[in-house]
Amino acid sequence: MTRIRSLVAVAWATLVWTALWGSVSVANVLAGAVIGIATILLVPVAGDARPAEAGRLRLRPLAALAFLVFFLRQLISASAVVAWEVVTPGSSINQGIVRLPLRTRSPGVATVIANAISLTPGTLTLEVAEDPFVLYVHILHLRSVEQVRGDLREVERRALLAFDPEAAELRAPEGDQHRSETSS
Amino acid sequence: MLTVLSGVLMITGALLAVIAGAGLQRFENVLSRMHAATKPATLGLALVLIGAAIQIPDPRSGVKLLLVILLQFSTAPVGAHLVGRAAYGAGPEMRGRIDVDELAMDRPEESSASG
Numbered sequence: 461m462t463r464i465r466s467l468v469a470v471a472w473a474t475l476v477w478t479a480l481w482g483s484v485s486v487a488n489v490l491a492g493a494v495i496g497i498a499t500i501l502l503v504p505v506a507g508d509a510r511p512a513e514a515g516r517l518r519l520r521p522l523a524a525l526a527f528l529v530f531f532l533r534q535l536i537s538a539s540a541v542v543a544w545e546v547v548t549p550g551s552s553i554n555q556g557i558v559r560l561p562l563r564t565r566s567p568g569v570a571t572v573i574a575n576a577i578s579l580t581p582g583t584l585t586l587e588v589a590e591d592p593f594v595l596y597v598h599i600l601h602l603r604s605v606e607q608v609r610g611d612l613r614e615v616e617r618r619a620l621l622a623f624d625p626e627a628a629e630l631r632a633p634e635g636d637q638h639r640s641e642t643s644s
Numbered sequence: 645m646l647t648v649l650s651g652v653l654m655i656t657g658a659l660l661a662v663i664a665g666a667g668l669q670r671f672e673n674v675l676s677r678m679h680a681a682t683k684p685a686t687l688g689l690a691l692v693l694i695g696a697a698i699q700i701p702d703p704r705s706g707v708k709l710l711l712v713i714l715l716q717f718s719t720a721p722v723g724a725h726l727v728g729r730a731a732y733g734a735g736p737e738m739r740g741r742i743d744v745d746e747l748a749m750d751r752p753e754e755s756s757a758s759g
Binding site for chain 1: 660663664666667670671673675676678679680682683684686687704705707708711717718720721722724725728729732740741742743744745746747748749750
């Protein structure tokens, strides 16, 4: 499994390298492969210790496209909000950290959700707990915890529809429960 | 027409980058600065590059610029996450005032640790 993932990583690195040089030549492909292999040797692909049924990333193209459009709209509107906050005098910053328990068991899907949240201005994934996945999200303007959690749930829901439809069927875990952690 | 479009995109992108810089100055602590530093700047860069791609006729350059956007979008949140997490762990002075902190509720030992 780890070996396959390493091979995929090298192939991907070669492809990117060739694309960056802009022409498919023997020298470019070889150089890309060498650099890809060197990178894998320096920074090995993490082995996946999870059981196989832990859930994998499954792409549903139409829902993924819908998620992309939703995400771009969020990105633009939220950028405008943060930009407005910067240029107007006075500070209405009201920091908060909100807990978002995830329904997915797949590390890949959790990464997509955490990245989408981090890329949206005003929200930043600060900490991730595993088994089950819980994101702790830093909020720039906190007005109502439940409202923010609802917005974040909407991001999660759309990501699940695109990448993990089975988890989207599950009931959302209560967000206001304390989760005592012994290890991270 | 295309020139106007790419001009609008590039100017908007540059404005966002300026705003990101101003945000670094204006916000008071590391966590809120990460919001200003990473998000508008990422969108700004994407706009500038799309504007540039419209201007350059060679499609190979477009592929490169698209690649830059993809890499930026996949790496910026990782950097922001790590800096934010380090700042949070460094203690209350770096964190600033946080009104509701559900992470501290769940892990009191970690957030009370002084750095």
